[in-house]
Amino acid sequence: MIDNVAVNLAYIVAAALFVFGLKMLGSPATARRGNALSAAGMLIAVVVTLLSKGILEWHWIAVAMLVGAVIGALAARLVAMTSMPEMVALFNGTGGAASLLVGWAALYGDGSTFTAITVTLSVLIGGVTLSGSILAWGKLSEVLGSRAVVFGAQRFVNALILVGLLAAGVLFVMQPAPDSPVFFVILGLALLLGVMAVLPIGGADMPVVISLLNSYSGLAACAAGFAINNNILIVSGSLVGAAGIILTNIMCKAMNRSLANVLFSGFGAVATASKVEGEVKPINAEDAYLILEAASSVTFVPGYGMAVAQAQHAVHELGELLEGNGCEVTFAIHPVAGRMPGHMNVLLAEASVPYDQLVEMEDINRRMESVDVAVVIGANDVVNPAARQDEGSPIYGMPIINVDHARTVFVLKRSMASGFAGVDNPLFFGDNTRMLFGDAKASIMGMVAQFKE
């Protein structure tokens, strides 16, 4: 049994470890230790809580922790790196659910107005996080359609839900009781709001949704902290909330869209872009090999299509062969490539691409003119020059990787179809562009085979 002061002192240590841990996550060299430090902080917080005077009953806790730990460990070990976005979405959901329940349980404690308000907030944010995350998981894992669902009365329905929540919130705060029917109305409306919030978002906008849900899961913990008067929940929750908001902001900037635009208006509903016409110049693996063999700097630009084709290991092999040939190899990654922020980097790291070869968009654009060959694999919108040139294009203004400025561009593509945004890509008709049609993995393997001969 430890007294309250000691418990709170230990919470300070835990919070400091979270801060150090997050700071060390800022560099690939220290990130792993940072994560371990943060985990140690969590362990301290859990252990002192278990030893505190507040814990009178052990049995259910032991069972609950065991079940949770087994599920969590199995999920973490078994998940494929391509499925990381839906895994993180589910983890966000469990965090939201936990905060929701903590808030709910706090109702049985004291019935003050302050508690009632903060409980309402934690149930609201936690509920939105929970149902929103489950829907996001469904969309990302393609259990449900990944398209944005937009219907006419959407705004009206959302407004009704918000008004309902406000009214129910006021009613509940005036007469808080754990078994009040109004409480269940709030719970139901919060869950409905989460679904309605994620429904109109789809396709290329999913990285924004995960970032936002990440932020909500932190804010939910924060609200629960207010409900039970607990510092460590407030500090940690707001750290996570801030992290999620920053990532959301980075994703929105990388798509040149406001958060409101992403949240409320589906993607690429209007396509008034000027039609692009021209001649496509195809190339085969042998000719591509001859050009690569003579190149002294090559940049690969991977998109989600590379992950779909499972081509990352083949790409790494080609990269190694090029390096052996005296060529400088880099991987240029757009901030919104993949289904969650930084997803492409993880997939390449899994294929043993060293992190010093992973280059950010701004860095590679600065020296694109000196790149001999840019190889675009399964990316489309993020290399579409229409974003710079065509004011009518739905992606106009979005920062892109300027592969068209490289001396030669190879585009690996299954066929001539447009990307997620449904936009024509003038890159395919560029003078310095060569199209390598076919399955991305097979095309890369073809070039690897040429190198080995």
Added chain:
Amino acid sequence: MELAPVYLAFILMLAIFLGFELISKVPATLHTPLMSGANAISGIAIVGALLAAGSKMPGLAPILGAVAVTFATVNVVGGYLVTDRMLGMFKKKGD
């Protein structure tokens, strides 16, 4: 006691600023592990869940707490392990 919410709000304000400062410098390469690592931290709700589950509060409170402990443990254990697994794959050239 009346001031307690104000102190909590103070802590909230400072922690949010700290969070912005800490995370705005993380390179894009590490955005996925950052997100799953931060997500594991949001499992801190486990502390509140333990207190509810272990209490002798009336009604549903201990049951709600126990369910919350399960969810939060999934979040914490899964979040840290998967982050560690990802970060273990990030290697420098020649490592």
